Amino acid sequence: MSRYLPHTEAEIQSMLRAIGLPDMESLFSDIPSHLRLPGELNLPPPLSEPELTLHLEQMARLNTDGARFALFLGAGAYHHYVPAVVQEVIGREEFYTSYTPYQPELSQGTLQAIYEYQTLICQLTGMEVANASLYDGASATAEAALMACRIAQRRKILASSALHPEYLAVLRTYLRHCGIDLDLIPWTPGVGATSLDQAEGLMSQEVAAVILQSPNFFGCLEDPGPYVRLAHEHGGLAIAVVVEPTSLGILKPPGEWDVDIVAGEGQGFGNPLNFGGPYLGIFATKRGFLRQMPGRLVGRTTDARGRPGFVLTLGTREQHIRREKATSNICTNEALCALAAAVHLCLLGPRGLRELSLLNLHKAHYAKQLIASLPGFELPLSAPTYNEFVVRLPLPAQQVRERLLEREIIGGLDLGRFFPQMKDCCLFCVTEMNTRQEIDRLVSCLHDLAPGGK
Incomplete structure (x- = not known):
């Protein structure tokens, strides 16, 4: 059987005989007739490889992009800018085509790469521990809110209305179906920053966490200090959202503000623009909250002979443990995107x-x-x-x-x-x-x- 071509008629007949069916029609007999397409698809004739390449190039030219505009x-x-060496490293087959196996210690190279990424994210954010990544900034923000509710044992979140609107939409979806209330802190017209007075009026002992993005959706820099203190004074947590991670090259890292959880988007490092992803969810927290952190965590240890090695230290996902015990239902980390970010950060220093x-x-x-x-x-x-x-x-x-x-x-x-x-x-x-x-x-x-x- 050819690797990339459809089955031949002889192969189809052989498979039908093996399952005891007379023809292809019988194979789909359990599908009601009103749900089936009568006749064949109205498709154009096949194209040769050069014709197909030209056709796709003509379609691509209908788009605009940052390279030409x-x-x-x-x-x-x-x-x-994504340095060429980033693509060179992530394009190596041991990274590009591999998947962390279900006996993960077999893949020491992948585990070490994730470990180095976690270390870099901790250095970047000023936090004590980072996970192996999440889907994107929006899902990371929502997971941070759920984590805060588990820690504080409360059912309300306060979020700045200057948080990215699409992040807010994802946050609403997560919280609504978990029975968690979401209140928004207005931003100040003419200023662009979140209103501290409004936050103080909305804060209560029922609030699990305050979420603040800086730079916020309008590009404005927020002052996290008062919001962190406000959350802690009421027994809640402070969550910092970083959507533009390159800003941390000159801004005070969230960890130095005593933020409890940092969530955000890592696309700005090593990952080019693309429509629909994949992107890179950043997630970091304090050591004391380690066991409530979603996703996976790679750690460094020694084996029975004293040799260093890397292992999945924690993986409290529903894929690994019982669903009701899991901290998250996210079942894949963006390992290749995380590797790209790690390579870029190492190149920059x-x-x-x-x-x-x-x-x-x-x-x-x-x-x-x-x-x-x-x-x-x-x-x-x-x-x-x-x-x-x-x-x-x-x-x-x-x-x-x-x-x-x-x-x-x-x-x-x-x-x-x-x-x-x-x-x-x-x-x-x-x-x-x-x-x-x-x-x-x-x-x-x-x-x-x-x-x-x-």
Whole structure:
């Protein structure tokens, strides 16, 4: 039997005889006729390999991407440079095609790679222990909330309304079906940061945790200290969400704020933009909460002969233990994505990460100042920012995006999509990938859209 071609007629007849059926029709007789497609599928004739390649290339050219267009879009998925050596390492067959076996100690290379990733995440976040990764930032945030409820033995979560709206949607889905209440802390108009006064009014002894994202969805930097103290004073936990991990190259890590759990997205390290994932869920916590942590944890030990080795220290997933005893129903870690992040972080080192963060900061503020100087454009939020910022436009945001696209610029996110009162606002993102020429071209195009422009 050919490896990639369909079965021959002789092979089909042989298989039918083996199961005692006269024909293919009998094989599907248990499916009601009204659910079955009559006749054959209306498919085009087959293509040769060169024809198929050309056809797919023509389809791909219908898409726009950050390689051909200047990209100023972020909001949870960031266009950062991925060094060639990252792909070289993760493309090795012992990593790329392997899966952690059910006797995991057989795969020492994979386990060590995950262990090194966990160590790097602890160093990055300032936390004591990190897991082997989760699906993405949104699921990691939801798992953090469930973990906090288990620890605090409470059924309510307070979350900033400046948390990424799609993270909030995932959080609502998780909590709603677990019987956990979710209250949102409003953000302050004109500032962009979460309102501490509102948080104090909503806080009670029923709250298991306070969730705060920094930089938040608007790109604004939050001050975690007061929220951490507020949570702890009421016997709850503090959860920090980091959606843009490169910011930790210059910002104080969450662990130094005495945060209890850090959740977030690791795509910014070693993982390129793609539509639909896979992405990389970061999860780290304090040592005292280790046994409530979801996912898997790789540890370093010694064998009976005193030789060092790596093992799955904890794996309290429903795949490993009884469902009612499990801390999570997530049954796969994003090992290859985690490896890519680990390789990228090792290449950068502390100094390189700081330089990368400063590049993002300086380029974004260069663009921010130029755009703010244009007639009809303004910065509606006063809080400090990292590499994203909100701009109020003289035209509807969707119209501006369409005009920019005509000039091969992928503009900012239309905030009216999530906040109807901000339909004239865009969230722009500038990373190290945006050249000064691209930024100047963006500003020039926006100038043409301004009152009195071309």
